[in-house]
Amino acid sequence: MPMLIKTxxxxxxxxxxxxxxxxxxxxTRERGRVSLIAAVPxxxxxxxxxxxxxxxxxxxxxYDERQRVQLQxxxxxxxxxxxxxxxxxxxxxxxxxxxxxxxxxALRSEQRNEPLYCYIIDSMLWLDACTSGYxxxxxxxxxxxxxxxxxYPNLTDYAPGCCFDLRAGCFTPLRPVHSDVLLPAExxxxxxxxxxxxxxMHLFRMSRTDRNRCVAVLLQYYRLHIxxxxxxxxxxxxxxxxx
Numbered sequence: 001m002p003m004l005i006k007t008x009x010x011x012x013x014x015x016x017x018x019x020x021x022x023x024x025x026x027x028t029r030e031r032g033r034v035s036l037i038a039a040v041p042x043x044x045x046x047x048x049x050x051x052x053x054x055x056x057x058x059x060x061x062x063y064d065e066r067q068r069v070q071l072q073x074x075x076x077x078x079x080x081x082x083x084x085x086x087x088x089x090x091x092x093x094x095x096x097x098x099x100x101x102x103x104x105x106a107l108r109s110e111q112r113n114e115p116l117y118c119y120i121i122d123s124m125l126w127l128d129a130c131t132s133g134y135x136x137x138x139x140x141x142x143x144x145x146x147x148x149x150x151x152y153p154n155l156t157d158y159a160p161g162c163c164f165d166l167r168a169g170c171f172t173p174l175r176p177v178h179s180d181v182l183l184p185a186e187x188x189x190x191x192x193x194x195x196x197x198x199x200x201m202h203l204f205r206m207s208r209t210d211r212n213r214c215v216a217v218l219l220q221y222y223r224l225h226i227x228x229x230x231x232x233x234x235x236x237x238x239x240x241x242x243x
Contacts, residue, residue: 002064009061012104014053024053032111038074048077055100086128098234116148126198133202135242140196142218151225212239
């Protein structure tokens with residue numbers, strides 16, 4: 001018998017399935033990653049609306065949970081925290097779409113992880129509310145999220161002149177024999193990034209070139225630690241933002 005689940009969720013990805021249905025991937029507070037099939041009638045009076053399934057939309061949902069079923073049936077959805085600025089600010093929207101694509105792959109098999117869920121929600125609400133100084137948001141988000149997934153960089157052995165082993169996630173005085181390594185000049189950047197949070201990140205000045213290099217390194221780091229993590233299409237747009 002199905003069990004009715006009521007939980008908060010954030011939309012990662014959705015696509016049309018037939019004339020009046022959508023398949024929606026969400027990350028929920030209670031159940032982790034869930035794939036849903038949703039009926040979206042064309043009537044304006046429908047309780048469930050297509051716009052609810054835009055990436056990074058925060059919802060309160062109800063669905064029938066069935067064991068060994070790939071797509072769970074969505075019964076109801078309502079907006080939980082409507083954004084005030086994000087959908088209307090091209091820079092914030094671009095960062096949000098990048099974040100959604102990143103999470104779609106990073107959370108592919110993630111089970112219930114309430115601290116991680118809260119981190120994502122709090123981060124997106126911060127981005128929506130801030131008025132300036134968010135050029136380093138995506139760098140801070142990616143690096144700090146690695147703590148929840150179990151491969152946060154280890155600073156214990158850092159000393160000036162060390163390399164950073166991307167595979168091991170730690171600093172080393174000796175260069176590893178493999179190529180997944182940051183030499184001392186770039187290894188220092190990891191230390192700087194780990195000092196950032198949403199309140200202080202505006203103090204860390206970077207050129208567009210430096211910021212894009214940091215994004216490339218962080219995504220390489222995730223590809224090394226998450227199986228089959230792909231090249232993200234939204235990176236190209238992100239690289240054109242922020243001077």
